[in-house]
Amino acid sequence: MRIKKIEVEGFKSYSQREVVDYLDAEFNAITGLNGSGKSNILDSICFLLGITNLAQVRVHSFNELVYKQGQAGISRATVTITFDNDVPPDKQPAGYSKYKEIVVRRQIIINGKNTYQINGISATNQRVSDMFRQVGINVNNPHFLIMQGRITKVLNMKPMEILSMVEEAAGVRMYECKKQSALRTIEKKECRFIEISRLIDKEINPKVERLKTERANYLEYKEIERTLEVLGRKMVAYDYYNSKLQIKDSEKRAAEFEQEADKIGDDIAELSNQIEAEQLNLKALGEAKNMGPEMTKLENELKERQDEQAKADSEKDEKESNLSELRKAVDRKQKSLESDKNELTTKRRQLEQDESEIGDEEHRGKSAEEALVRARQKLEALAKGMTTDDEGNAVTLEAQLTATRTQLSEHQTNVKKAEMRLGQLNKTLSKKRNDLQQISRRSGTQHDNKQKLEAEIAQLEQRLRVLNYEPELENRLEQERTQLANERTKCAQELDRFEARNYKLRFDYTTPYNGFDRSKVKGVVAKLFKMCEAKYATALEVVAGGRLFNIVIDQVKTGEALLRAGLPRRVTMIPLDKTSATVLDQRQIGQAKRMVGEDSVFFPKELINYEREIELAILSIFGNCLICVDMDQAKQLTFDKNIHCRTVTLSGEDFKPSGVLTGGFRRPDASILLALNEISGQYERIREIDHRIGATEMELARLKPLRQQYDQLNGQLIVQQKRLNAINEELKNTPAEVMRVEIARLEDEVAEANAIIEKSQPEIDNLTKRVKELEGRKTNEGAFRENEKRTAQNELANAQKELEQLKGTFSKIKESLAGLREEIGALENSIEEDEHEIEQMNARIDEMRREIGIYNEFVMGIKDRVKQAQQELEKYNKELRSQEKQIRTKTTEIEELKKRARQLEAKLESKRRDGDEATKNATEFAKRMQQLEKTHGWIAEEKQRFGVDGSAYDFRDYSYEIGKRELDERKARTKELLRTVNPKAMDSLGTAENELNELLNKRQQLEKDKKQLYDAIEQLDEKKRTELLTAHKKITADFSSIYSTLLPGASAELVPPSGAQNCLAGLEVRVAFNGKNKDSLAELSGGQRSLVALSLILAMLKFKPAPFYILDEIDAALDISHTENIGKMIKNHFSESQFIVVSLKQGFFDNANVVYRVNFRDGRSVVTRTENRHT
Known part of the structure; x- marks a missing residue:
C-alpha cells in the first residue's frame, strides 16, 4: 500500500489546496530552500497517519496546524492522501481487499472537532490507526519516518528504545499496544467483576433472601385471608345448622316432658294410697311391743361383771405399764452402758498412746523407785x-x-x-x-470313696474359684437392665408427648438403603445446640426463624437419598458440603461492642454451644446478625454505616438495614428453645441410659458362657457334696x-x-x-x-x-497416767455395776412377764363371764330388736314412700319447667336463624349443603370451640404477619432475581473473557519472543553488511546488554574497526556515528519493508560522497518500498525518480514536479 497522491488545504504554509500528484512507486525526493515548506508535506503525511506526539510535526497544539492558526480567515486544515491498494492480499489491510485505492481524509477545525474519513465514510482514530498498523505503519513509533534529528536520536537511544525499533520493524509493536490495552481492559473487567461480586454478596443476595421471606409471608397472609373467610362462613353455617337442630331437639323434648309429667301425676296418686296402708300396719306393731322387768335384771348382772372386768383390765394395764417402764429403763441403762464402753475404749486408746509416748519415762521412774x-x-x-x-x-x-x-x-x-x-x-x-x-x-472301701469324693470336691471348688463367676452379679445386672429399660420407656414417652406438641422437632425418615450411615443426618437445628443462658431464647429464635427447624446433613448426596426414599413431611435441608455462610467480620463486632458496651451486644455464635462439625450450618443461620439488650442499641447498630447489619433485641424486636422493624413481646411459654432447654435433660438421660444398657448387655453377654460353665460345675459339686454327706453319716457311728x-x-x-x-x-x-x-x-x-x-x-x-x-517430769507423767488409769478403773467398775444392774432388771422383767401371764388367765376368766352375760342380754335384745327392726322398717318404708312422693312432685315441677324452657329455646333459636339469614345473604343459597358429609360444611368432627380456636389462631397469625408483610414482594422478588441472574451471567462472562484474554496474551507473548529473536538475528546481519559497505573495514552489530541472555532485555550497538571493538560510540567521529545510525535504520527497513518510508534531511551531517552512496543504495537495494526523501543535496535527490521542488510565493507554499530520466 503506497502513496499515490497527497492533497493539503489550509495546512501550515499551504493556505490553498495543493496537490502532490503522481508519486513514484519507488524513490521520490522533495527539495527546496529553507522555509519553503518542504518538510510540511511530510508533516501532513504524519498528521493524516494519526500522530499524537505533536512535537514530531513541530507544533504544540492542533490549532498551529491550521494556516496562520486561523488568523487569515482559514479555520480548518484538511489533508487527503490516496493510497494504492493494488498489492498482494497479504499486504492489504483487513477489510479493504475489494478497494483498489484507499482514500483517507483528516480534517481539524480551530477549537473544534477532529474527523477522519476512509473512502468517504467517517471513521474513528482507532480504526484508522489499526488499519495502518496492519500494513506496518505506526506513526506513534514510526520506523518508517526518519525526521530531522532522528539520526542523532538513534545514536542516543537506550537498549530498550533500540529494542522498540526492532519490535516495530518486526511488526509486533502493534501487538504490544494491543496487549497493554487488553491488560487495561482486564483491569477494568476485574474491577467490574469485584463490583458485581460485591453487589451480589452484599446487596442482591440479601435482598433476594429478604424478599423470599417476605413473599412467603405475603403468600401465607393471603392464604390465611382466604382461610379466614372460609372458617368464618363455616362458623356461621354451623351456628345456623346447630340452631335448626336445637329447634327440633327442643320441640321434641317439650313433648317428652309433657308426657312424663302426666305419668308422674298418676304415680303420685298411687303412692298416697300406699302411705295410708303402711301407717296402719306401723300402729299395730307399736302396740305389740312389751319390754318387762327381765331386761333390767340382765342389764344389772352385765354391769357388775363389766365393772369387775374394768378393774382387772386396769390392774393388768398397770402391770404392763410397769413392765414397759422397766424395759425402757433397761434400754436407757443399755445406752448408758454402750456410752461408757465407748468412752472406756477411747480412754484405753489414749492410755496406750500416752504409754507409747511417755511410757518409757514412767518405766524408768518406776524401775528407779523399785531399785x-x-x-x-x-x-x-x-x-x-x-x-x-x-x-x-x-x-x-x-x-x-x-x-x-x-x-x-x-x-x-x-x-x-x-x-x-x-x-x-x-x-x-x-x-x-x-x-x-x-x-x-x-x-477301707468307704474311706477310699470319701477321700476320692473330697479330692473331686476340692477340684470342683478350685475350678469354680478360677472361673470367677458370681451369680449375684448377673442377677443384679438383669435387674439393672430391666430398671433402665423401664426408665428409658418413661423418658421416651415424655419426649414423644413433647415432640407431638412440637412436631417440627421430630425428623423421622426411612433408611434409604442397606448399610446407610445414620450419622450422616445430624438432626434438627434446634436440637443441635444449647443456649448458654435462657434469657437469650427469644432473640435466638427470632434470628433463626423457620431455619430453626431445618435438617442438617453431611452432604447433598445424603439429602438426595433421603428424598428418593420419601419423607413424611416437607423439610428444608442444610448440606454441610455445599453451604456457605455470610459472617460478620471481627471489625464489625468489635466496633459494635465499643459503641454500646461489651455487655450490651452479643454475636449469636458466642451464646450457644455446639459441635464443631456443624459450625458452617450454625454460621449460615446466626453468622450475619447481632443481639442487643434493648431497641435503642439495636437501632443504633443497624443503621451505623460501619456496621450496617441486622440486629435483634432480647425481647424479639428485629431491626433490618432495609428499614423494616418486626416483632415485639412474646409469651415465654411459647418459646421452643426454652421448652427444649427444660426437656434436654431427658435426651441426655436417654443417651446415658442407652450407654449403660449397652455396657450392661456387653457384661451379660460376657457372663452368659461363664454362667453355663458355673451351672454345670456347681451342679456337679452339689451332687458330690450330697454323696460325701451320705458317706460321712454312714461312717459316723462305725x-x-x-x-x-x-x-x-x-x-x-x-x-x-x-x-x-x-x-x-x-x-x-x-x-x-x-x-x-x-x-x-x-x-x-x-x-x-x-x-x-x-x-x-x-x-x-x-x-x-x-x-x-527424772524428778521434774516423772511426777507429772506419773500423775497423768495414774489419773487416766483411775478414770479407766472407774469406768470399768461403772460398766460392771451397770451390767449387773441390767442383769437384775432383766430378771425382774422375766418375773413380771410371768406375773402378767398368770393375771391374763384371771382376766380371761372374767371376760368369759362378761361374754356369757352379754350373750344372754343379746339374746333378749335380739328379740326386742327384731320387733324394733320391723317398726323401723315400716317407718323407713313410709318415709321412703313420702320421699318418693316429694321427689315425684319435684320432678313433676321440673318437667313442667323443662318443657317451658324447651319451648322458649326453640323460639330463641328460630329468632337466631332469622337473624343469621338476614345478616348473611349467602345462607339462603348454601343452607341446603349445611351438614352434608364431604361438603365444605361437613360438621362431623367440628364444634364451635374448634372453629373459634382455628379462627383465633389465624387471626393472631394475620396480625403478626401484618407487621412484616410486603405486598410488593412478589414483583420485587422477580425483579431482584432477574437482576441477580443478570449479574451472575455478567460475572461468568467476565471470568470467561478474562481467561480468553490471558490465554491470547500468553500465546502472543511466545510468538512475539520468537519473532523478535528472528528479527534480531536478521537485522544484526543486515546492519553489519550495510555498515561495512558504507564504511569499508568497519563492522557493526546489535547485542544484548551485559548480563542479559537475549535481546528481550534490550539491544546495544557495538562497532569494530579492523576487528577491534570500540567501547562506545563516543569514540567515533560525527560522520561515522551518523553512518552507524543510518545503517541501523536501513537494516531495519530492509528486514520488513514498510509500504513507504519518509526521510527528512538524513544526509545533513554527511559529505557528498556518502550522500551519493546512500542515494544509490536506496535506489538499488530498496526497490520494494516507496521512499519520500527531503534533502538539500543534489547528490542525493539526483538518484530519485521524481523530484518535487517547493517554493514559497505570495505567502504560501507551491509544489512543482520533475521526473529524472536515468539511463
Missing part, C-alpha cells in the same frame, strides 16, 4: 544378818536354800508323773492304732470312727504330757543352778554379805541419781 526400795530392803536385811529373796523379803540363806530345793523337788516329781503317764499312753495308743488298722481294712475319736483323745493327752515335760525341764535346770549358787554362798557367807552390801549401796546410789534426773 531404791530393793536396795534399802537389802541393806536392812543385811544389817540384820539376813539377805533378800526375789520378792525383796528378808530371809536367811538357809531358808532360801530350803525353799529352792522344795521347788526343785516339786518340778522333778511332776516330770516323773508325766513320763510315767506318757509311757502308759503310748502303749494304749499303739494298741488302739493296731486295732484301728484291722478295723479299717474291713471298712467302730472305726469311734476308735479314731478315742485315738484323737489319747493323742491330745500325749501332747499334754509332753508339754508338761518340756515346760518343767528349763525350770529344773534353773532351780538346780540356783541351789548350787546358794550352797556356794552359804559356804562363804561373810564375803557374800560384804559383796551384797557393796552391791546394794551401788544400786541405792544409782537409783537415787536416776530419780533425781
Whole structure:
C-alpha cells in the first residue's frame, strides 16, 4: 500500500489546496530552500497517519496546524492522501481487499472537532490507526519516518528504545499496544467483576433472601385471608345448622316432658294410697311391743361383771405399764452402758498412746523407785544378818536354800508323773492304732470313696474359684437392665408427648438403603445446640426463624437419598458440603461492642454451644446478625454505616438495614428453645441410659458362657457334696470312727504330757543352778554379805541419781497416767455395776412377764363371764330388736314412700319447667336463624349443603370451640404477619432475581473473557519472543553488511546488554574497526556515528519493508560522497518500498525518480514536479 497522491488545504504554509500528484512507486525526493515548506508535506503525511506526539510535526497544539492558526480567515486544515491498494492480499489491510485505492481524509477545525474519513465514510482514530498498523505503519513509533534529528536520536537511544525499533520493524509493536490495552481492559473487567461480586454478596443476595421471606409471608397472609373467610362462613353455617337442630331437639323434648309429667301425676296418686296402708300396719306393731322387768335384771348382772372386768383390765394395764417402764429403763441403762464402753475404749486408746509416748519415762521412774526400795530392803536385811529373796523379803540363806530345793523337788516329781503317764499312753495308743488298722481294712472301701469324693470336691471348688463367676452379679445386672429399660420407656414417652406438641422437632425418615450411615443426618437445628443462658431464647429464635427447624446433613448426596426414599413431611435441608455462610467480620463486632458496651451486644455464635462439625450450618443461620439488650442499641447498630447489619433485641424486636422493624413481646411459654432447654435433660438421660444398657448387655453377654460353665460345675459339686454327706453319716457311728475319736483323745493327752515335760525341764535346770549358787554362798557367807552390801549401796546410789534426773517430769507423767488409769478403773467398775444392774432388771422383767401371764388367765376368766352375760342380754335384745327392726322398717318404708312422693312432685315441677324452657329455646333459636339469614345473604343459597358429609360444611368432627380456636389462631397469625408483610414482594422478588441472574451471567462472562484474554496474551507473548529473536538475528546481519559497505573495514552489530541472555532485555550497538571493538560510540567521529545510525535504520527497513518510508534531511551531517552512496543504495537495494526523501543535496535527490521542488510565493507554499530520466 503506497502513496499515490497527497492533497493539503489550509495546512501550515499551504493556505490553498495543493496537490502532490503522481508519486513514484519507488524513490521520490522533495527539495527546496529553507522555509519553503518542504518538510510540511511530510508533516501532513504524519498528521493524516494519526500522530499524537505533536512535537514530531513541530507544533504544540492542533490549532498551529491550521494556516496562520486561523488568523487569515482559514479555520480548518484538511489533508487527503490516496493510497494504492493494488498489492498482494497479504499486504492489504483487513477489510479493504475489494478497494483498489484507499482514500483517507483528516480534517481539524480551530477549537473544534477532529474527523477522519476512509473512502468517504467517517471513521474513528482507532480504526484508522489499526488499519495502518496492519500494513506496518505506526506513526506513534514510526520506523518508517526518519525526521530531522532522528539520526542523532538513534545514536542516543537506550537498549530498550533500540529494542522498540526492532519490535516495530518486526511488526509486533502493534501487538504490544494491543496487549497493554487488553491488560487495561482486564483491569477494568476485574474491577467490574469485584463490583458485581460485591453487589451480589452484599446487596442482591440479601435482598433476594429478604424478599423470599417476605413473599412467603405475603403468600401465607393471603392464604390465611382466604382461610379466614372460609372458617368464618363455616362458623356461621354451623351456628345456623346447630340452631335448626336445637329447634327440633327442643320441640321434641317439650313433648317428652309433657308426657312424663302426666305419668308422674298418676304415680303420685298411687303412692298416697300406699302411705295410708303402711301407717296402719306401723300402729299395730307399736302396740305389740312389751319390754318387762327381765331386761333390767340382765342389764344389772352385765354391769357388775363389766365393772369387775374394768378393774382387772386396769390392774393388768398397770402391770404392763410397769413392765414397759422397766424395759425402757433397761434400754436407757443399755445406752448408758454402750456410752461408757465407748468412752472406756477411747480412754484405753489414749492410755496406750500416752504409754507409747511417755511410757518409757514412767518405766524408768518406776524401775528407779523399785531399785531404791530393793536396795534399802537389802541393806536392812543385811544389817540384820539376813539377805533378800526375789520378792525383796528378808530371809536367811538357809531358808532360801530350803525353799529352792522344795521347788526343785516339786518340778522333778511332776516330770516323773508325766513320763510315767506318757509311757502308759503310748502303749494304749499303739494298741488302739493296731486295732484301728484291722478295723479299717474291713471298712477301707468307704474311706477310699470319701477321700476320692473330697479330692473331686476340692477340684470342683478350685475350678469354680478360677472361673470367677458370681451369680449375684448377673442377677443384679438383669435387674439393672430391666430398671433402665423401664426408665428409658418413661423418658421416651415424655419426649414423644413433647415432640407431638412440637412436631417440627421430630425428623423421622426411612433408611434409604442397606448399610446407610445414620450419622450422616445430624438432626434438627434446634436440637443441635444449647443456649448458654435462657434469657437469650427469644432473640435466638427470632434470628433463626423457620431455619430453626431445618435438617442438617453431611452432604447433598445424603439429602438426595433421603428424598428418593420419601419423607413424611416437607423439610428444608442444610448440606454441610455445599453451604456457605455470610459472617460478620471481627471489625464489625468489635466496633459494635465499643459503641454500646461489651455487655450490651452479643454475636449469636458466642451464646450457644455446639459441635464443631456443624459450625458452617450454625454460621449460615446466626453468622450475619447481632443481639442487643434493648431497641435503642439495636437501632443504633443497624443503621451505623460501619456496621450496617441486622440486629435483634432480647425481647424479639428485629431491626433490618432495609428499614423494616418486626416483632415485639412474646409469651415465654411459647418459646421452643426454652421448652427444649427444660426437656434436654431427658435426651441426655436417654443417651446415658442407652450407654449403660449397652455396657450392661456387653457384661451379660460376657457372663452368659461363664454362667453355663458355673451351672454345670456347681451342679456337679452339689451332687458330690450330697454323696460325701451320705458317706460321712454312714461312717459316723462305725467302730472305726469311734476308735479314731478315742485315738484323737489319747493323742491330745500325749501332747499334754509332753508339754508338761518340756515346760518343767528349763525350770529344773534353773532351780538346780540356783541351789548350787546358794550352797556356794552359804559356804562363804561373810564375803557374800560384804559383796551384797557393796552391791546394794551401788544400786541405792544409782537409783537415787536416776530419780533425781527424772524428778521434774516423772511426777507429772506419773500423775497423768495414774489419773487416766483411775478414770479407766472407774469406768470399768461403772460398766460392771451397770451390767449387773441390767442383769437384775432383766430378771425382774422375766418375773413380771410371768406375773402378767398368770393375771391374763384371771382376766380371761372374767371376760368369759362378761361374754356369757352379754350373750344372754343379746339374746333378749335380739328379740326386742327384731320387733324394733320391723317398726323401723315400716317407718323407713313410709318415709321412703313420702320421699318418693316429694321427689315425684319435684320432678313433676321440673318437667313442667323443662318443657317451658324447651319451648322458649326453640323460639330463641328460630329468632337466631332469622337473624343469621338476614345478616348473611349467602345462607339462603348454601343452607341446603349445611351438614352434608364431604361438603365444605361437613360438621362431623367440628364444634364451635374448634372453629373459634382455628379462627383465633389465624387471626393472631394475620396480625403478626401484618407487621412484616410486603405486598410488593412478589414483583420485587422477580425483579431482584432477574437482576441477580443478570449479574451472575455478567460475572461468568467476565471470568470467561478474562481467561480468553490471558490465554491470547500468553500465546502472543511466545510468538512475539520468537519473532523478535528472528528479527534480531536478521537485522544484526543486515546492519553489519550495510555498515561495512558504507564504511569499508568497519563492522557493526546489535547485542544484548551485559548480563542479559537475549535481546528481550534490550539491544546495544557495538562497532569494530579492523576487528577491534570500540567501547562506545563516543569514540567515533560525527560522520561515522551518523553512518552507524543510518545503517541501523536501513537494516531495519530492509528486514520488513514498510509500504513507504519518509526521510527528512538524513544526509545533513554527511559529505557528498556518502550522500551519493546512500542515494544509490536506496535506489538499488530498496526497490520494494516507496521512499519520500527531503534533502538539500543534489547528490542525493539526483538518484530519485521524481523530484518535487517547493517554493514559497505570495505567502504560501507551491509544489512543482520533475521526473529524472536515468539511463
